[in-house]
Amino acid sequence: MTYIENYIVIDPTCLIDVLKSIVTSVPIIASLRQGRLTKSDLANIWSSKKFSHFLKHEEYFRQLLVHYDILSEMRRYDRESGKKIYVDCYLVPCMITTQNTSTFVEKHLTTDKCVGFVFEFSATDVPDAIPCRLIASILSIWNVKSYENVDLLYSGFVAVVLDRQHDLVVQTEHNSMAVYIVFKERKELITRDLASCVRECLEQNLARISEVYSLSFTSDNLTKRYVPFDVKLKSGCLSPTCLLDAECKQYRNQLGVCDNHKYVTPKSELDIWYTDRTTLQCTDSCQGILDAVLSMLLNDAQLLRICNSLTKDEVRKMAFHLGVSNTKLDAIGSDSIPMNKFYSLRICREKYKSCKDFIKAMQTAKINRHTMCQVIS
Template identity: 25%
Template sequence: MEQMRKINSLQPVRPLTEEELKVFLKFQHSVGRILYFDEENLDQHIILSPTHLIDAFKSIVTDRRFCEGDTKRLESWNLMNKKGIIEKNSIDKIWKKKRYNKFKDHREYLLGVMTHLDILVEPKRYDKSQTRIPAEFYYVASMVRTNDTTGYLMSPTFTKRNIAIAFSHSSLMIPPALSFRFISYCLSIFAVKKTGQNDEDMLFHRSAIFNIDQSLDMCVNCDDEVIVVRLVHLRNRTLIMRDLATSIRECLAVALEKISQLYVKTSSTDVIASKSSFNLSLCCSSFDDPCFLPMSTIEDQDDSWICPKHGIEHTKDLMSSWDIQKDDDIQCGKSCPVTDTEFLKQIPLDIHFRRLSMQYSINEIKELGMHLGMDYQTWDDLYVTFGEEPERLKFEALRRPFDGSHLSFNDIRKAVEFGKIRTIHCLCKLGFVMSW
């Protein structure tokens, strides 16, 4: 030991480089000694006591009994319990109290961590001119306990308007925490559907209904054994775009695999680590005790599958909507939106960025973003933040050049054309959204 001290004393002391420091902090984070998030706007803070962050979480996400005697906080808790939302000013009021005052000085950082971990999700809101406006609240999916009593799923035409897929975990059990995180992920990407005279959000306990576009909804329902995702068309399921169903399935599958890593212990060997945690099944279009058919057996089916419990026929064409090969060779007619001046003048919404991003690889999105004015530093920052969530990365990278700008669909068309990134007729599918 003495010899080691002598040897060490002869070595010059030098400060760590920024990269070495990050490696050190990430290792300390991985073994639970500190909390450090290598994310944009979060990487300037280090939490030496993880319980500090847990206490901040518990000041918002808590049990009702801890709100007794505090009228304002009880009102906030009831709102989360019923609608799954908490107003931003309610958080400020909670953190002004003596017990939680220590969190007030680090408000932006703590809220940033909570949104990064999908504990809180900030909804996307737009005014009548489609300009982004800040939301006054966060979604808290883990807190909502209200069940769906809207009758949406009980429509007499529901079975004729939806196609469904099911994700079942290889462990045969889906932890509630995984369900909440999955719904939070969907909240960060898709707009929640509204219903009733008061435009109530259709966010419920372990389930939610989202708007894909004006003619298409996505219904997510999680229970202890399976997560069912349904695409529900306004009129008929045969009008659901097949490649869109495939893209959504791929997007959600990647998200589920990433989220499940937080809750399922797996071997570190390459063989096990690369194995999917979820099994995919086709789900029949009945919401009441649905039947399931493993996706791997679809090719062995004849022209259709008649589910055993309900006798509903599902054609092979519809069944394969969830798993088709993308075709870059799109044929368009005279009404192609690429030649429609009014369409090209429009400013894209998040739904358009989402649909367009699903058609491209990460490298293609990077190239497209550069042609739209995104710089390399912005791309690097986005890659660090969303590199493990490819669909989220593509969406954010495509949307970023439009923040605070007046770019339009025509700018996308020019970027695609100039960079020779596939065919400009990828915009035809975005025109489908506008046509409704």
């Protein structure tokens, strides 16, 4: 396999031409309007006289587009086994023009089923590439949710499946991006540290993505944050205007009451995005994981929760004891530490390693095996 770090680009304008080859292909590749592109479609685009020189390094340019979240590999995982299902297709969020006409938002983004927060940009004119790239990075992790036989992927909107009970929704709202976790029954049952893991993962991904554009913005306090966005928590009423600064500690001592609707948001609902994993400890009577569970493969939500409990070095040691080589781990190449940890553990799972294998690797790596208890519970 060809890796992009093995190449040096001496003519940066050729990278612009690579992007141009995708953007200008809508009339030729009709599926691009729905944000889908197969490898054969890409080969056909680059077979034209205008772009034929890209075929000489086809694998390099394809990986480059994936690395910068222009193309997102469509991932499918069996819900029962967690095994990867090969799909010869890329998703291209920046090319999607279809608007969300489903009833999903009306029926499921409700005050009784979901909680949310917002990435609010400090500038009014934010490049479309930023939210598109965040959506692309989300699609590289989780399966798109199918609702009424339609994939919930639209312009500025995506819903993905975290596990059997939790869905993640991201949608663009003016100069912000709203993030919601939806529970199948009611929001009080949302797994607390899963919400915290999702927030941390997306925040660090957005920071990495936005850093490229940070020089385009001005700020009076560049030392506070090199990326021009803030995290704000949504009131339980879910109104776009009822937001609370995540860095404000006042809500931790009292109920959150929005000024516009007088909706009372419980403290626990606001705290859910910043759950302290160190407070989740097993009792002395804990007997570990049930035998019936040990043979199961972990799902993506469980892998993400493990990542939030371990350091990058601990994850790497555990992956090594699960049979993953350093070469394989080094090839991940993600700049985001949470994503690097997540992809490392996903490689382990794709080697069909069970929950029992993970626990054994934890013990070998001198990691408390009870870490898994909180993830499986």
